[in-house]
Amino acid sequence: MSTVPAAAPAPETASTRIGPVLIAFVIGSAVAVGLGAYGKVHDPTGQAINIAGFSSGLAAKAALSTVAMVLAVVQVITAMGLFGRIPLSGNWVGPVHRWSGRIAVAVTVPVAVHCLYALGFQTFDARVVSHSIAGCFFYGAFVCKMLILTRDDSPKWALPLLGGLVLSGLTALWMTAGLWYYLNS
Amino acid sequence: MTHRSPLVTLIGLVAAFAIMFGVNLASSAPRDSYAGGASPSAAASAPPVASVEPTPTAAATTTAATPTPTARATASQNESDFPNKIVYAGYADDDSTAIAVAILGTRAAAYLCDGSNVEAWLRGTVDGDEITLTGKRGARLEAELDDDTLEGTIEVNDEKLDFAIREAKSPAGLYRAKGSKTTIGWIVLPNGTQVGIQTTGEESSPAPELDPANPEVTVDGEQLAGEAVSGDQDV
Numbered sequence: 330m331s332t333v334p335a336a337a338p339a340p341e342t343a344s345t346r347i348g349p350v351l352i353a354f355v356i357g358s359a360v361a362v363g364l365g366a367y368g369k370v371h372d373p374t375g376q377a378i379n380i381a382g383f384s385s386g387l388a389a390k391a392a393l394s395t396v397a398m399v400l401a402v403v404q405v406i407t408a409m410g411l412f413g414r415i416p417l418s419g420n421w422v423g424p425v426h427r428w429s430g431r432i433a434v435a436v437t438v439p440v441a442v443h444c445l446y447a448l449g450f451q452t453f454d455a456r457v458v459s460h461s462i463a464g465c466f467f468y469g470a471f472v473c474k475m476l477i478l479t480r481d482d483s484p485k486w487a488l489p490l491l492g493g494l495v496l497s498g499l500t501a502l503w504m505t506a507g508l509w510y511y512l513n514s
Numbered sequence: 515m516t517h518r519s520p521l522v523t524l525i526g527l528v529a530a531f532a533i534m535f536g537v538n539l540a541s542s543a544p545r546d547s548y549a550g551g552a553s554p555s556a557a558a559s560a561p562p563v564a565s566v567e568p569t570p571t572a573a574a575t576t577t578a579a580t581p582t583p584t585a586r587a588t589a590s591q592n593e594s595d596f597p598n599k600i601v602y603a604g605y606a607d608d609d610s611t612a613i614a615v616a617i618l619g620t621r622a623a624a625y626l627c628d629g630s631n632v633e634a635w636l637r638g639t640v641d642g643d644e645i646t647l648t649g650k651r652g653a654r655l656e657a658e659l660d661d662d663t664l665e666g667t668i669e670v671n672d673e674k675l676d677f678a679i680r681e682a683k684s685p686a687g688l689y690r691a692k693g694s695k696t697t698i699g700w701i702v703l704p705n706g707t708q709v710g711i712q713t714t715g716e717e718s719s720p721a722p723e724l725d726p727a728n729p730e731v732t733v734d735g736e737q738l739a740g741e742a743v744s745g746d747q748d749v
Contacts, residue, residue: 478520
């Protein structure tokens with residue numbers, strides 16, 4: 330099972346289809362908008378489950394999101410190997426890429442749930458607006474990337490683009506919250 | 515050729531979200547307490563649509579905001595040193611501008627009002643024993659909890675005011691009414707005095723008197739209902 334289109338012929342439209350990519354974008358956008366709508370409409374409770382073992386909920390979230398960022402870096406490096414950008418090859422590169430990604434996303438779930446549930450979609454300053462938008466964007470992009478990955482007939486640029494967008498989203502999330510937390514405490 | 519594992523990953527992600535939301539829904543029912551490391555006994559994987567649990571929003575107008583020990587005891591995180599739900603109100607050091615701050619969990623909403631034409635609504639967060647709020651046109655409030663007094667400064671229209679205010683228990687507190695064109699803010703002080711401004715578009719004038727027990731006022735033929743402002747409100 331490969332996540333990379335095997336030695337594709339020249340990228341003519343005959344061998345790639347844009348339709349499924351567009352559908353994936355639409356679904357991803359729906360997810361992003363849905364998350365934003367939920368965050369705005371739901372009455373934030375101001376509190377949520379404390380993840381035992383950390384000094385505070387904020388510290389727990391910052392730590393988890395940093396773990397996700399580290400794994401994202403592993404993802405980028407393995408992705409570059411998979412696409413031949415760096416001399417990194419072997420049967421292990423693909424699985425490491427996939428699993429680092431899965432764990433990274435899994436680790437963001439408690440953080441995102443707390444954010445959505447306890448704080449909601451906030452707009453009172455630039456940092457929280459960026460974070461709220463990045464949160465919606467990240468999960469929408471991730472859904473889109475997963476959907477594109479189910480097919481082998483996507484254009485060559487689709488996967489690297491989505492990978493980049495997912496990484497950008499996560500980085501924006503981390504910088505507006507995790508990094509901000511470490512710099513301000 | 516299609517690959518299934520990305521879909522499996524997606525389904526796993528959705529399931530993880532649903533489980534965490536369910537756990538939160540199940541254990542946030544007892545409000546005013548942090549559920550530190552609670553066991554997710556409720557297997558409910560309820561979809562996060564239209565939360566049903568009673569969130570302490572503005573509807574609870576006459577709830578006394580007395581800080582109970584349980585509200586702070588289990589706070590093993592130092593996200594907030596404040597009681598979970600409390601309102602502070604009083605005059606700034608200039609004795610003419612009233613300030614009220616409503617706190618709910620880690621969120622805060624505040625209002626400054628001189629009763630004639632200077633007002634500002636601010637929103638922000640709680641961090642330990644400090645709060646920081648911002649509003650339009652550069653309004654900014656920073657304060658610290660000192661015992662049971664909220665001490666700090668508020669900057670509005672390039673002027674800085676110092677204040678030290680204390681808890682205002684219901685029916686005193688911060689109220690707001692929002693109509694189609696008019697917004698009214700009231701600060702009701704513990705001694706019963708009220709300071710309020712009604713704003714229609716760009717024009718402000720003193721607010722009509724508010725009876726917290728019967729908080730409906732009529733402005734330009736429109737009936738507006740005053741509601742106690744809670745810390746997480748979009749002011």
